[in-house]
Amino acid sequence: MECDVDRIEPLVVRANRSASRLIHNEATTEIPVHLLFRDDPPPEGRRDAVPGPVPAVAGPAVVSSRRGTGEQPRFRRRVPAPASARPAARTADRGLRERPARVLPAAAGVLAGACGAAGCALTSWWAGALPPLAVRALGLPVVVDAGLGLPQWTAYAGAGALGLLGFGGLARGRTGRALVLGSHGRYRGTVRGAGLMWLNPLAPRRRIDVRLRHWRSEPMPAADADGIALRAAVLVVWRVRDTARAALGIDDHEAYLRECVEAALARVPVGAPGGGRGSAEETGERLTRLVAREVGPVGLEVFSVRPARVEYVPEVADAMHRRGIEALDARRRVGALTSVFDSVEDTVTRLTTRGLVDLDASAREVLVRDLAAAFCAGRRETAQ
Template structure:
């Protein structure tokens, strides 16, 4: 029927009318409508239309699982060591003291000349200075400018003078900002507007009080440490910590807790490293304290334990244990010597043919010699 109707239409002389069909679309549960002709286009010169990054759902009747777009892995910013905000030491602004004193003297001279010009200097002072008496024209604007300017220069010049000493340094700051350090000696001029803080940079030693600690076995100890140190960076010593000497004491206490807890105080049974090896313990303490105190501008040369003792509450018990260990060690060494002496004596007697002994006689001889030698060593 459809073919006959189509031919009949053509026979009537008119062009066949093609019905207008809507474009086929692919549509599912979670995506937008996509025209079919866009999926099969092969136009390389045109840019494809961007699609929304939505979840592609499962199409009905196909058994396909829903797919989600891959998200890029979050980038983690590299983390480094904490930035030290404390300033490092640098040279501060300072000038020659004698030159500043000379400038101040010249300014005072100019101030006196301005007063003489104004005629306000007493005649008696002029006579003593052997200067001509000048009546002047009182203090006018010009005279005031000369006197005020010269006085300000003199005050600024003499106010900044200071005496630099060997082993001392000034840390300069202006409104809380570090401006430099001055290690010069002798007469020095420093801007009087800067705040000065004197710090000792000489080599010093610090002997601690008995500090508590524990060894590897958890036994309480009391340790006295001698630390040789000095301030290397004055800026860090002033601005990085509140009190650099107190900071050093805390570093020593922390280093004692770390180093001494790795070894026993005494090895009662057998050998092995102990805290009695003062040189090794001192080297470990020095490395640890030097590393901890470096951010505060402190240079540590050596840290040696001068005394390592047991705490009073365990001293008596540990002393008895030490004496027992020494006595046992002495007995072992004495018994070894006696056995060696008996063996050597019996061997010589039998080797040279002085005696002929059977097993019973040999055992009896060994017993008698052992008692004799042990008694002889015990009487000494």
Template sequence: MSTTTSQTPEPERLTHPHRLIRNEATTEIPVHLLFRDDPDPVSVPLAPAIVGRRRGTGEQPRVRQGLSGPVRPRPVPQVDPELVERPARVLPGVAGVLGGACGVAGCVLTSWWAGVLPETARVASGLPASVGAGLGPAQWAAYAGAGALGLFGFGGLTRGRTGGAWVLGLFGRYRGTVRRTGLMWVNPLSRRRRVDVRLRHWRSEPMQAVDTNGVALRIVVLVAWRVKDTARAVLGVEDHEQYLRECVEAALSRVVSRLPADVSPSALVKDATLRNTEAVGESLTRLVAADTAPVGLEVFSAQPTRIEYAPEVAAVMQRRRIAALDAQHRDTVLASVVDSVEDTVTRLTMRGLVELDDYERKALVKDLTVAFCTGRREGSP
């Protein structure tokens, strides 16, 4: 008796397909995100991305966001807005002379009163005989008052010169600027700083710079300037002359880095080089004037007087320049010869002087080219 055994088929096992990439990684995406209906979509600005991938590793591309954002303007130097030049209060020099003379006269009278004035001085001054009261508290007080008056009178005398100014400060505070000339009286307790307000020029030493092609240069700049606001020039910056030099060097570096020192013969724009000193001077003057105006300096011109290659690259750039000129000369000669040959062959054929086939035309062109090139070579210096 045979028994039939029914075998129930086993359910098929769900198997994932084999990964094509061993380090493959997948992420589940929620279904509601695929069919999301947002009434107010939010727009996200996309920055330029740079995709990087390692070869031979099977690694997924990595996205690196580039540097994006608005370019911030260069900050402008700021000085205390309340620090502005204003005239100082001074007196004519006669007032100081009178005050000093009164102090000296007071000392002489006090000495006569105390009886310590020499006899010759008493006779010379025309004073009567002294009563000889002696040096007491009253006499010492009179000496102190007269001496202080004499010191203040003569100690405050000063002389103003044309083209110069005095910046006055009292106990750390700015008290004004004196631009007057001649003899005058200034408070002797105030601190005086002399400033040259004449038109001045400064010729720099050869400063190092690099053009837009990375060629090292040495440039000499001539700057014409003057002090416009003495308060800001003296009190707003530590050393206004050194500040001017640093501003010129920084502006020169910015201007030179935008242009090449020389232009190649095939360039379209011939004037966009550092050899156009007028344009370079205008840009340099504008930048230096903008940087030095907040500290009370007025720059009239900043002109490059000499632009040369650095010693380490001068010989190489000279050979490069000569080679470029030689190539340009050869191109010019070749173009002239070709035009001459073409004109000669065209005239001969159009006037019917010769009838040439292709072979004869090529031979004639070759002979004329050789003849013209030889003649120009012999005629050239």
């Protein structure tokens, strides 16, 4: 044993000395800088590669170190898979959408009401409250001095509640009208059918018109492409497509539609009065697209928004009227001068062509001036 100890001690000392030399030796292998920032996985066939497939979960992934370089293991964050690659979540659509309500035939309500009425009548016979003649007519024995006790009052309450639920739940659906039902603050469904049916009498109901509707607005502020203030009245063709969103998504869907139309008129330039049919059609298409996009999320469907009447505001109407009169007068003057010049040219051409007069340049100018003055005077007298 002493020999073994003496043999082992030099080995331990030698190992410690070599370890100290590796730490303090200046010739230790340097780590390349580019290896510290490489995130690509090691190539296949390397012994230090991580075996097996990489788990497809979000979170940090371990990148193995490279042996012999002194590089430490690094963590690389996994990018979650796109939504299209993940399985679709089997969760119900929590958005507010129209769905049919549960209704019963009217016969069920009538039967329940009749049963309640019959129960009240039998309870009255049990309590002895019916006249003897009516009891004998029904073929029942006459009950004497039964009185109204707790059992009779309980039977009255049950039969009366059944009758009220049966007859109180009867409702009549109409074509073009829908009933939006709710219960305890929640949406329970929409009834679009027509005819007599039974609904929960305790559920609040709201009737909504789902027919195709035309609405002509009052004059609203607008502007043309040059920024001149206008007033436009539009004709909107629309209907309620989703009754749940229209009734419960906003307070008043008609007021919301009016506000959307007014906002669209403030954003879309409207053709000036007398701008032509093409500009009105283009403005209507732009208004229709904009309003339909705005009211779609609240369950409304807009088919067309067309300017029905466009006029200038009173502050601008007088100035535009004077401008229009001046433009008409200028066009009339230009037309009159053109007509006079054409008449003078035609007269001078005929005179010289037929050889009636032989004119030099100065005489021709004098003739033209005299004819123009004569034609203008004649047109002025005709106009007066």
